[in-house]
Amino acid sequence: MAARRPARDGRARAGDHPGALTAWRSSFGSLDLQTSLAMHGNTLMLTGLGAAVRSGRPDVLFEWSERARHLSLQVVPLRPPADPAQAAELGELRMLRADAGRGEWSDDPRAVELGERLRRRQWTTTGAADIERPVGLAEAAEALTADTALLSYVFSPEGLSCVVVTAAGAEVVPLRGWNEARTDLPALRSDLDMSAAVRSGPMAEVVRRSLEARLERLSTVIVDGPLRHLDARRLVITAPGVLAGLPWTMLPGVRGRAATVAASASRWVHGRAAAVADLSPRGGAAFVVGPRVARGLEEATAGAAVWSRAEVVSGETATVAAATESAGSARVLHVSAHGRHALDNPLFSGLQLHDGALFGYDIDRMARVPEVVVLSACEAGRSAVRWGEEAVGMTRAWLHAGAQAVIAAPVVVADDDACDLLGALHTGLARAEAPAAALAAAAERTGIRAPFLCHGNGF
Numbered sequence: 001m002a003a004r005r006p007a008r009d010g011r012a013r014a015g016d017h018p019g020a021l022t023a024w025r026s027s028f029g030s031l032d033l034q035t036s037l038a039m040h041g042n043t044l045m046l047t048g049l050g051a052a053v054r055s056g057r058p059d060v061l062f063e064w065s066e067r068a069r070h071l072s073l074q075v076v077p078l079r080p081p082a083d084p085a086q087a088a089e090l091g092e093l094r095m096l097r098a099d100a101g102r103g104e105w106s107d108d109p110r111a112v113e114l115g116e117r118l119r120r121r122q123w124t125t126t127g128a129a130d131i132e133r134p135v136g137l138a139e140a141a142e143a144l145t146a147d148t149a150l151l152s153y154v155f156s157p158e159g160l161s162c163v164v165v166t167a168a169g170a171e172v173v174p175l176r177g178w179n180e181a182r183t184d185l186p187a188l189r190s191d192l193d194m195s196a197a198v199r200s201g202p203m204a205e206v207v208r209r210s211l212e213a214r215l216e217r218l219s220t221v222i223v224d225g226p227l228r229h230l231d232a233r234r235l236v237i238t239a240p241g242v243l244a245g246l247p248w249t250m251l252p253g254v255r256g257r258a259a260t261v262a263a264s265a266s267r268w269v270h271g272r273a274a275a276v277a278d279l280s281p282r283g284g285a286a287f288v289v290g291p292r293v294a295r296g297l298e299e300a301t302a303g304a305a306v307w308s309r310a311e312v313v314s315g316e317t318a319t320v321a322a323a324t325e326s327a328g329s330a331r332v333l334h335v336s337a338h339g340r341h342a343l344d345n346p347l348f349s350g351l352q353l354h355d356g357a358l359f360g361y362d363i364d365r366m367a368r369v370p371e372v373v374v375l376s377a378c379e380a381g382r383s384a385v386r387w388g389e390e391a392v393g394m395t396r397a398w399l400h401a402g403a404q405a406v407i408a409a410p411v412v413v414a415d416d417d418a419c420d421l422l423g424a425l426h427t428g429l430a431r432a433e434a435p436a437a438a439l440a441a442a443a444e445r446t447g448i449r450a451p452f453l454c455h456g457n458g459f
Contacts, residue, residue: 049156058170062137062163062265065154069238069264070134090365093348094320094356134266141165143269148459149232151223152265155240162226165265173226181221182242184214189245189411192451196414215250222246223253234436234459235259236268245410247451249443258440260458263399271404271457284309285426286326286370288318290337290353290377295419299336299376302423306430319355324366332429333370334422339377339394349394351377360397369401372435374425375408376418395455405435405456413450421448434459 045068052064093114135143140150150165160178164171191211198204222243235257237248248259262268285307287300297314304310311330313322318337327333338352350357363369375394395406407425409418424446428438436458443449 046157049154050158053154053156053158053161053172053174056172058163058165058172059137061154061161061172062140062152062165062170063134065152065163065238066134066264066266068154068240070266090359090362091356093359133270134264135269137163137165137170140265140269141167141170143272144236145234147232148234148236149227149230150236150265150268151226151238153222153237153239153243155242160222160242164226164230166230166232175221175225177221181218184218185243185246188214188218188247192247192411196412196417199414199416215247216252218246219251219253223248223251227253233257236265237261238263238265238268247410248453249440250449250451255449256440256444258434258436258454258459260405260436260454260456262456263396268457283329283331284311285332285334285429286310286330287312287314287334287336288323288326288353289314290318290335290351292338292352293336293376294415296336296376299419299423300334302419303334303426306426308430316354318353320353320358320362321355323351323353323358324362327366327370327373328368330370332372332374332426334374334376334426336376336418336422339375351375351394360394363394363397363401366401369398369403371404372429373398373403373406373408374422375406376413376422377408399456403456405454405458407435407439407452407454409451409453411451413452417448417450418452420446421450421452 045064048064049061049068052061055061093111144150144165144167146167148166150163152163152165154161154163160175160182162173162175164173188211191207191214194207195211198207235248235254237259239246239261248254248261260268262271285304287304287310289296289300289312297312300312300314304312311326313326323333323335335351335358337358339350348359348361350359395408398406407422421442424442425438428441429435433441436454439452439454439458
């Protein structure tokens with residue numbers, strides 16, 4: 001009993017303060033401001049998480065993992081009103097980026113000024129509609145079907161752990177060997193990039209073997225323990241920033257399963273409830289193809305062919321305004337375009353269209369977003385990790401704006417793989433299959449193992 005008292009005391013001291021931080025943040029709807037404010041609760045969360053891990057109790061650790069995720073997730077945004085000044089500033093920034101070509105447009109003094117003005121404008125014009133209620137372990141377990149498992153990964157001073165939740169119960173699984181395995185993560189990104197670039201010749205086999213060996217090592221440490229004795233065909237994964245960008249569906253232990261990466265277990269549970277309650281008719285699909293994408297139009301045409309209602313926008317008509325209009329009328333939006341990740345402010349990450357980049361800030365201005373967004377763009381799914389737990393990027397921007405699920409890749413993907421895999425994905429989406437299930441089925445049919453992930457409520 002005495003050994004458990006310090007852990008309880010640590011959790012109690014840390015637990016007194018996050019509520020005050022949440023109350024302060026309740027007036028903010030800006031995604032950028034929310035994630036920046038997460039820094040203020042970082043030390044509190046690490047203290048609480050460490051004590052929760054030491055308790056060994058699944059319910060306690062699950063509660064604290066949700067607290068950590070909700071440092072920037074609890075605020076439900078209020079959609080901002082139309083702002084002509086913001087639209088003009090984004091348009092000018094698009095032009096500056098286009099003029100810079102492949103150079104560093106962010107070095108332009110005018111671009112820096114516009115970026116700061118846009119950020120501050122969103123801080124003051126985007127409000128909060130509500131505070132999302134975190135769910136407990138019992139409620140999360142009740143939402144799971146017999147073939148579904150929830151893997152809630154927790155990073156703390158004690159290392160990496162996983163709370164494994166099924167309809168039948170829960171357990172805490174410490175991930176032995178994490179300190180050694182984490183050194184594979186930076187090299188994994190390089191292997192994935194090389195695998196997309198080197199498709200033939202003597203080096204292709206060398207790259208393939210290196211990638212497979214690294215994925216095997218990471219799978220052994222990260223998923224084999226949590227999935228032992230489980231025959232779950234569907235996985236809900238919540239993960240801290242230290243695992244951002246991990247291609248979960250390529251790990252040997254996850255292959256063949258439908259997996260969705262949720263921002264939090266609470267967000268997934270509430271999203272399922274909202275989807276069941278929403279009985280509105282579903283629309284078709286819209287495909288937007290940006291410039292200089294080798295097989296982009298072929299990919300869009302193949303995907304559109306399986307839908308009864310579909311539009312394809314390409315060439316000079318594939319503008320930011322056209323993408324915004326398509327987003328407001330379709331159930332599924334598929335964007336095939338070159339992507340660029342802005343590490344200093346991920347909401348300035350963009351998808352290159354005919355008249356410039358579609359920024360994360362543009363997404364927040366949309367009056368309506370699709371149910372499912374497919375981003376066939378290199379790095380569109382990449383996130384910038386903030387304060388060890390939080391991540392934000394183009395994928396998060398779509399989810400923040402109201403999309404239920406986003407399919408994207410955090411690294412470069414070979415054009416052939418993207419075209420064939422995502423073209424096949426629409427066979428399932430057009431039949432109203434869950435996005436994560438449709439992606440897993442497409443991978444099985446084509447035999448393509450690519451780092452595309454389903455984020456949000458994939459089922």
